Amino acid sequence: MSRRSWRRRLSSVAAIAATLVLVLAGGAYAANPIITSIYTADPAALVVGNTMYIYSGHDEAAPGATNFSMRDWHVLSSTDANTWTDNGAKLSIADFSWAGADAWAGEVEPRNGKYYWYVPVNGNGPGWMDIGVAVGDSPLGPFHDAKGGPLISDSTPNSSPLNIDPTVFTDDDGQAYIYWGGYWGVRAAKLKSNMIELDGSVVTPQGLTNYWEAPWMFKRNGVYYMVYAANDTNGCVTSSSYACQRYATASNPLGPWTQRGVILDQVSSTTSHAAVVEFNGQWYMVYHTADAPGGGNFRRSVAVDKLYFNADGTIQKVIQTRGGGTGGDNKALTATASTSYVSSWESLAAINDGYTPAGSADRAHAVYGNWPQQGAQWVQYDWPAAVTLNRVRAYWFDDDQGIDLPASCSVQYWTGSAWQNVPGASACGVAPNTFNTVTFSPVTTTRIRLNFTSRSGYSTGLLEVQALAP
Numbered sequence: 022m023s024r025r026s027w028r029r030r031l032s033s034v035a036a037i038a039a040t041l042v043l044v045l046a047g048g049a050y051a052a053n054p055i056i057t058s059i060y061t062a063d064p065a066a067l068v069v070g071n072t073m074y075i076y077s078g079h080d081e082a083a084p085g086a087t088n089f090s091m092r093d094w095h096v097l098s099s100t101d102a103n104t105w106t107d108n109g110a111k112l113s114i115a116d117f118s119w120a121g122a123d124a125w126a127g128e129v130e131p132r133n134g135k136y137y138w139y140v141p142v143n144g145n146g147p148g149w150m151d152i153g154v155a156v157g158d159s160p161l162g163p164f165h166d167a168k169g170g171p172l173i174s175d176s177t178p179n180s181s182p183l184n185i186d187p188t189v190f191t192d193d194d195g196q197a198y199i200y201w202g203g204y205w206g207v208r209a210a211k212l213k214s215n216m217i218e219l220d221g222s223v224v225t226p227q228g229l230t231n232y233w234e235a236p237w238m239f240k241r242n243g244v245y246y247m248v249y250a251a252n253d254t255n256g257c258v259t260s261s262s263y264a265c266q267r268y269a270t271a272s273n274p275l276g277p278w279t280q281r282g283v284i285l286d287q288v289s290s291t292t293s294h295a296a297v298v299e300f301n302g303q304w305y306m307v308y309h310t311a312d313a314p315g316g317g318n319f320r321r322s323v324a325v326d327k328l329y330f331n332a333d334g335t336i337q338k339v340i341q342t343r344g345g346g347t348g349g350d351n352k353a354l355t356a357t358a359s360t361s362y363v364s365s366w367e368s369l370a371a372i373n374d375g376y377t378p379a380g381s382a383d384r385a386h387a388v389y390g391n392w393p394q395q396g397a398q399w400v401q402y403d404w405p406a407a408v409t410l411n412r413v414r415a416y417w418f419d420d421d422q423g424i425d426l427p428a429s430c431s432v433q434y435w436t437g438s439a440w441q442n443v444p445g446a447s448a449c450g451v452a453p454n455t456f457n458t459v460t461f462s463p464v465t466t467t468r469i470r471l472n473f474t475s476r477s478g479y480s481t482g483l484l485e486v487q488a489l490a491p
């Protein structure tokens with residue numbers, strides 16, 4: 022048997038094993054992303070009584086936009102970590118008279134019956150981002166500016182190159198700490214008991230190896246943990262435009278820290294931002310991806326998955342579960358795939374096995390490619406009985422060699438006697454590193470076809486094609 026066949030056989034075994042792990046784990050969190058009515062990002066978790074709250078950012082960027090559009094923060098809640106309610110926008114840029122834009126990643130810390138919400142915002146002053154603090158009397162607010170100006174800004178001595186992403190942690194002795202920072206610049210300080218002033222100078226904590234942004238601090242069994250986004254290519258990500266979650270431990274809240282490894286591989290969005298929390302005796306990681314319908318790097322969605330500790334206190338890598346991200350039932354999983362051409366060393370079966378690629382260059386899994394064919398090609402799904410569909414989602418493969426993103430694509434369905442364009446179709450996207458969703462008026466059919474035309478001089482490849490019921 023050739024090495025390629027062995028690799029393929031091993032990856033099928035790995036896929037079956039991964040499926041079994043998900044089934045054995047109960048599959049209760051296959052509904053990621055947890056909310057798809059709006060785009061949510063940068064989650065921070067807080068447990069109060071029998072409820073888990075997620076304080077999330079709110080992505081409002083238009084499709085295809087190349088920057089964040091974030092103006093308010095929402096509070097999501099659940100009593101079982103499975104069914105989630107969006108309680109609406111509970112804090113907004115407009116609540117900070119001195120701020121103007123960029124409602125980025127915040128976190129809420131309770132103290133003395135009040136809830137302090139630390140948020141990075143564009144403070145309209147010198148520099149770019151500042152950290153403000155709002156306060157409310159309940160986890161759902163109402164919240165108002167607690168200070169009337171920034172808690173941390175570029176004029177704070179030894180502040181971060183980018184003052185974003187605060188995480189606040191209160192130790193058993195009542196001392197609260199704030200960590201924050203982006204552009205590889207992590208900083209820490211004590212907070213006064215009023216929670217709205219720094220207590221002493223800002224320090225640069227040591228040992229948070231490869232720190233990029235998005236710290237999250239907690240304590241378990243007397244050990245301090247810091248989870249943070251890194252973007253090194255030394256075991257973290259395949260391209261430094263993406264991020265993974267590393268974690269570190271310490272025996273002192275201000276460090277020094279010892280980096281312990283990656284606990285969340287890169288996600289489908291370029292940014293990665295996580296929180297870790299215990300709820301009803303189970304630990305969870307809350308993070309964001311680009312997996313919602315129409316999602317992307319600036320249209321992210323919060324996901325929740327179980328997190329497990331080993332007996333020695335180290336953390337196992339989180340398995341990213343997916344399912345709700347398609348916003349419907351993926352009929353591709355039960356279809357028979359066919360194509361105009363597949364290279365003998367690639368796999369047509371790769372396109373409908375339910376995989377969510379980490380990026381368009383993701384070769385960790387089998388791929389479909391049609392090298393050396395060029396021009397018009399297609400892949401098709403057939404079902405023994407008619408299915409009703411209203412979306413097709415294509416994740417294009419690009420190996421930076423003979424396979425590139427296509428020049429164009431379209432979706433057709435079988436009327437029973439002929440191929441016809443799906444009615445009322447949205448544009449067929451050819452963007453890299455994301456699912457490109459074509460929406461259309463529902464059709465009931467036994468066949469659907471994704472047509473594509475290669476870029477001149479290249480062949481085309483696909484990592485996954487979903488066909489979704491309404």
Ligand code: FUB
Nearest residue numbers: 063125126185235292294
């Ligand atoms: O959402 C804006 C920024 O992207 C956050 O502050 C970072 O953590 C990253 O997720």
